[in-house]
Amino acid sequence: MAQVPLHGSLIVSDWHRCKDSKEYFCKILHKKRRKNFGLLESPVMPPQAAVDTVHYKIFITGKSGVGKTALAARLAGLNIPNIHHETTGIETTVAYWPVKLRESGRVLFFRLQLWDCGENALRRFDHLLPSCKEQVDAVLFLFSFTDRTSFDDLSNQITKWSGPSVSRVVKLVVGTKFDLFMHCDVAERDVRDFQATWNLPVLRTGGEVSDGLGDVAPLLNCLAENLWHQDCVTASQRFQEETVTVL
Amino acid sequence: MMLQDGSTQLLCLTASSGVPLFSRGTSKQLPFSVIGSLNGVHMFGGGQGTVLSCCETEGGGKVIWRVFQDSVMLIAVSGGGQGGPGSSKEEVVRLQRLLENVWNCMVLVLGQDELANVRNVERLKRDLRSCFSLIDQLLEDRQEGILGSLTHCADCLLPPNPTLVQQAVDGFAQAADSEFGCLIVHGRIAAATEKWWRLAPQEVVLLSALIRFLSASGSTSCDYPVFLPHGSPTVAHRLLRFQLLPGADVCVLCGPTPSLHKAETGLVCRFWSPVVETLRECLTVGERCLPGSVSLRPDVMALLLINRETRRSVSCVKTSTHHPPGDPPLPSKSRCWELLKLFYMFSMSRYFAQEETLCVSQEERTQRGTTEDFVLGFSHQPQQCYLVTEECKSYGLQTPQHQLFLLIVPSVPTFALRTVATQTLSDIVSVTGF
Ligand SMILES: Nc1nc2c(ncn2[C@@H]2O[C@H](COP(=O)(O)OP(=O)(O)OP(=O)(O)O)[C@@H](O)[C@H]2O)c(=O)[nH]1
Ligand SMILES: [Mg+2]
Numbered sequence: 156m157a158q159v160p161l162h163g164s165l166i167v168s169d170w171h172r173c174k175d176s177k178e179y180f181c182k183i184l185h186k187k188r189r190k191n192f193g194l195l196e197s198p199v200m201p202p203q204a205a206v207d208t209v210h211y212k213i214f215i216t217g218k219s220g221v222g223k224t225a226l227a228a229r230l231a232g233l234n235i236p237n238i239h240h241e242t243t244g245i246e247t248t249v250a251y252w253p254v255k256l257r258e259s260g261r262v263l264f265f266r267l268q269l270w271d272c273g274e275n276a277l278r279r280f281d282h283l284l285p286s287c288k289e290q291v292d293a294v295l296f297l298f299s300f301t302d303r304t305s306f307d308d309l310s311n312q313i314t315k316w317s318g319p320s321v322s323r324v325v326k327l328v329v330g331t332k333f334d335l336f337m338h339c340d341v342a343e344r345d346v347r348d349f350q351a352t353w354n355l356p357v358l359r360t361g362g363e364v365s366d367g368l369g370d371v372a373p374l375l376n377c378l379a380e381n382l383w384h385q386d387c388v389t390a391s392q393r394f395q396e397e398t399v400t401v402l
Numbered sequence: 403m404m405l406q407d408g409s410t411q412l413l414c415l416t417a418s419s420g421v422p423l424f425s426r427g428t429s430k431q432l433p434f435s436v437i438g439s440l441n442g443v444h445m446f447g448g449g450q451g452t453v454l455s456c457c458e459t460e461g462g463g464k465v466i467w468r469v470f471q472d473s474v475m476l477i478a479v480s481g482g483g484q485g486g487p488g489s490s491k492e493e494v495v496r497l498q499r500l501l502e503n504v505w506n507c508m509v510l511v512l513g514q515d516e517l518a519n520v521r522n523v524e525r526l527k528r529d530l531r532s533c534f535s536l537i538d539q540l541l542e543d544r545q546e547g548i549l550g551s552l553t554h555c556a557d558c559l560l561p562p563n564p565t566l567v568q569q570a571v572d573g574f575a576q577a578a579d580s581e582f583g584c585l586i587v588h589g590r591i592a593a594a595t596e597k598w599w600r601l602a603p604q605e606v607v608l609l610s611a612l613i614r615f616l617s618a619s620g621s622t623s624c625d626y627p628v629f630l631p632h633g634s635p636t637v638a639h640r641l642l643r644f645q646l647l648p649g650a651d652v653c654v655l656c657g658p659t660p661s662l663h664k665a666e667t668g669l670v671c672r673f674w675s676p677v678v679e680t681l682r683e684c685l686t687v688g689e690r691c692l693p694g695s696v697s698l699r700p701d702v703m704a705l706l707l708i709n710r711e712t713r714r715s716v717s718c719v720k721t722s723t724h725h726p727p728g729d730p731p732l733p734s735k736s737r738c739w740e741l742l743k744l745f746y747m748f749s750m751s752r753y754f755a756q757e758e759t760l761c762v763s764q765e766e767r768t769q770r771g772t773t774e775d776f777v778l779g780f781s782h783q784p785q786q787c788y789l790v791t792e793e794c795k796s797y798g799l800q801t802p803q804h805q806l807f808l809l810i811v812p813s814v815p816t817f818a819l820r821t822v823a824t825q826t827l828s829d830i831v832s833v834t835g836f
Contacts, residue, residue, distance in 0.1 A: 233619065233621075240538075243626060248620070282658065
């Protein structure tokens with residue numbers, strides 16, 4: 156099992172609260188809301204402050220109704236659907252997120268493309284899953300705090316993503332509907348046990364969207380940190396392999 | 403009637419046994435007993451060798467039935483009443499179109515096989531849930547300025563620089579191994595490949611509705627399996643959609659390749675980056691739908707222009723209209739859209755012939771019989787009609803190529819309406835070639 160970086164060891168957590176992040180975060184905001192970028196656009200910094208953008212493909216998986224579409228919308232700052240309309244195919248959503256690396260102080264824009272596919276559509280059409288898996292960098296396994304079966308099914312789901320071909324794929328678990336504590340069906344202890352067994356980060360989401368950054372920052376930072384960590388691991392492995400062949 | 407005024411409820415049952423499959427529309431559902439009776443009375447008619455297709459209640463409510471593929475029955479119930487949208491004939495036209503559109507939606511998402519051969523009712527019920535987003539959109543019919551579900555003509559936007567966007571659409575579609583491509587700006591078709599226009603008019607309208615829905619969510623790209631209700635009801639194609647700029651989406655209908663990932667990373671920027679400024683110009687055309695080079699007369703408040711041959715339409719409501727001080731205020735923008743729709747239905751249900759190229763249902767044709775009887779009562783086909791109300795004056799004009807519906811400020815003398823209409827038509831056609 157891949158090593159998970161310690162939270163906040165690679166990137167500055169809560170950087171969106173620091174003053175020096177302002178010039179970067181204002182590029183992803185418009186009138187105090189997250190800006191929607193088409194495929195022909197991206198956040199642009201002035202030439203003297205130009206930063207690199209790193210691209211990632213993230214697949215969101217979980218039972219119908221757990222909140223995949225809602226999570227993608229939340230992370231990108233779009234309107235969150237309040238009634239459940241099944242997603243009948245693949246929809247991708249792009250979230251740009253500025254990150255400051257702890258060691259070098261270097262700033263990067265993470266371009267996180269979230270791939271959301273309705274669970275029933277996946278079952279009806281065979282070609283959708285391979286398309287979601289093509290060149291994927293991370294998987295978010297979703298369960299809902301109000302639906303026990305979605306939690307119990309996690310192990311099954313994760314096992315499907317444990318072969319050598321997908322060993323480099325970053326894996327995170329997200330519990331949705333954490334705001335509906337009155338209907339909570341998954342105890343805190345179960346989550347802790349699960350985390351101990353699988354050694355995967357478990358994040359929680361739900362509730363009103365407040366200022367557009369604060370409520371999504373922990374999840375986006377965690378995702379970015381894990382992706383960056385995986386890139387570093389892959390790069391150093393490749394370096395070692397190359398050194399071996401040269402020798 | 404048990405429904406609120408002006409609201410519509412949609413019921414779907416299995417045709418053979420009357421098992422309810424779903425109901426959509428108003429929050430206050432019809433009681434089960436009423437649904438049962440609605441089904442029962444239709445079945446009774448069937449037993450007597452008649453097809454019950456439409457009835458009207460004392461309070462002005464309406465019920466329309468229609469069975470599709472001998473398998474699924476759709477019933478539309480509208481509340482009628484004082485605030486109801488227009489008189490009885492117009493409402494019937496609207497509801498018939500609605501049922502046809504809903505059926506097409508169901509085929510688009512699920513394919514005809516699953517709907518025509520119901521093996522497992524519970525499973526069908528579950529699968530039908532995936533159609534609700536589109537069906538709800540049809541029922542709400544909220545987006546102002548989109549008239550396609552009513553006219554069965556594609557809502558279009560005429561870009562200021564049509565050649566450039568046309569080339570980009572053609573090139574992009576070809577590179578994506580597709581003959582079907584289109585560019586949608588503000589929910590309206592700005593350019594499309596020739597083959598896209600050869601799809602059935604209802605398919606073009608339905609795909610536009612789907613794309614608008616997907617685009618409104620703000621997502622970046624999509625890969626949606628779709629069945630074409632007329633062209634390919636049993637084999638799904640892939641609808642790929644890419645948001646180029648917020649408000650501008652390009653779509654292609656594909657087979658198994660290319661994958662969404664490949665098309666997005668390999669083709670989108672290659673074909674569309676060079677024309678990004680042209681796209682921005684298209685976006686500024688906005689709801690007006692007509693390029694700035696077309697100047698409309700100041701007394702025109704709103705217009706709907708249909709090209710009868712190509713089944714395309716452009717429509718707009720002007721925000722600033724010439725208006726002498728002291729006159730009563732002109733109707734609001736949203737009221738203008740409503741009046742335009744009503745006048746369209748008024749003209750079509752009374753005077754103008756509908757296009758026979760449409761795949762019209764048997765029922766709709768029977769219903770239309772009464773209109774045709776009325777029309778046949780004249781020695782000529784009406785080519786123009788007008789209506790004067792307190793809010794505005796309306797004028798409809800028909801030529802072999804076009805149909806034009808205009809709302810005009812009330813201060814224009816009635817005898818001058820025809821001149822306003824013919825001039826508006828020639829102004830638009832001469833500049834845009836629409
Ligand atoms: N209160 C609360 N509701 C949520 C949350 N996440 C999702 N929902 C609601 O749950 C319902 C289903 O969410 P979706 O995101 O549409 O579900 P999905 O996983 O995309 O489902 P499929 O597309 O069918 O696979 C919607 O009504 C959402 O509003 C959450 O964190 N809190
Ligand atoms: Mg969904």
